[in-house]
Amino acid sequence: MNEIDVLQDVFGPDEAPPVRAHDRARAALLDRLSGPSPAARRRPRWALRITAAVATAAAASVGVVAVENLNTAAPSTTGRKTETPGVASRPLLPQLPYAKPAAAAEVLENAAFTVALKPWVKPRPDQFAYIERTQTFNDAKLDGQAPNAALVKGKTHETRFESWVRIDGGVHAERIDGGKVKVADNAQFSTQSYDELAGLTSPEKIDQYLATPHRSGWADPGMMILQEVLPPDVEAAVFRWYARKPGVKIDTNAVNLDGRPAVAVTLNVDGWSRDEFLFEPKTYQLIGVRSVVVKNHNNEALDGTLRYKKGDVLNLEIRNRAGIVDKLGDTP
Known part of the structure; x- marks a missing residue:
């Protein structure tokens, strides 16, 4: 006994189909042999709705991937597609203008x-610009010695500063190393017009800004980036402004910053020291700045003669995070 016999024993023999069903089946078979009819080729409306829903979901997932790539993933330095077994390949986003920058101007671009x-x-006047930065200092015992100039390797500590500045300039506050938020007396601060800074969207406008006397303006666009929360087009303009300055170079040697590699763009300051902008080598986001002695130098000071040696680090400042927040004490 086979499976068909068992089914027949259990359910009994099937009734013969009616003549009309036989005719419909025969017509369908002939139609199938001759190709699908126009009606058969038309997809039902519910199938189109399902397809549209799937396409919408797929588009949403692609959008999420693109946002994540823009915010967290390293930009492509080659423009090639990734080849991962079992995973559909797609280009990495975004593709940098210069895959392997060979000059400071290319790094800055x-x-x-x-x-x-x-x-x-654009922030509201009642919101706050928040910045968290870390600055390196010599330990207290060394700080008490005179003269005191360069940072001493292995004998330093980091201090974390958080600041809140209301967009209208009416409130300034700071927190050090996670302590209490302290509102400062506004008389201690010179308020810079936020709208004025937000208008510096090109190197030419920055030149005009620096050439105009300001009671409270920034003389150093680099420090403006570190200590202000600026619109992206203003930050981009500052980098392009530095790219035009004579003597700007790229440091081809690896620069280690807290165990992280960095790319350095250097700018001569006074013949014996230079400022370095430190960038993350994959995303080219600004990590921080430091000042380095490039030539032995002695400098008279009130507490004695400051003797600088080539290679001394005079300042190291890292910008950890920044953003616009709603209330004093909030963080991004």
Whole structure:
């Protein structure tokens, strides 16, 4: 006994189909042999709705991937597609202007390109610009010695500063090393017009700004980036402004910053020291700045003669995070 016999024993023999069913089946078979009819080729409306829903979901997932790539993934330095077994390949986003920058101007253009990808909404006057930065100092015992100039390797500590500045300039506050938020007396601060800074969207406008006497303006665009929360197009303009300055170079040697590699763009200051902008080598986001002695130098000071040696680090400042927040004490 086979499976068909068992089924027949259990369910009994099937009734013969009616003549009309036989005719419909025969017509369908002939139609199938001759090709699908126009009606058969038309897809039912519910199938189109399902397809549209699937396409919408797929588009949403692609959008999420793109946003994650812009915010967290390293930009492509080759423009090639990734080849992962079992995973559909797709190009990495975004592709930097210079895959392997060989000059300071190219590094700075990569940095301008990266910063321009940041999302931005113009802040309200009652919101706050928040910045968290870390600055390196000599330990207390060394700080008490005179003269005191360069940072001493292995005998330093980091201090974490958080600041809140209301967009209208009416409130300034600070927190040090996670302590209490302290509102400062506004008389201690010179308030810079936020709208004025937000208008510096090109190197030419920055030149005009620096050439105009300001009671409270920034003389150093680099420090303006570190200590202000600026629109992305203004940060990009600052990088492009530095790219035009004579003597700007790229440091081809690896620069280690807290165990992280960095790319350095250097700018001569006074013949014996230079400032370095430190960028993350994959995304070209600004990590921080430091000042380095490039030539032995002695400098008279009130507490004695400061003797600088080539290679001394005079300042190291890292910008950890920044953003616009709603209330004093909030963080991004």
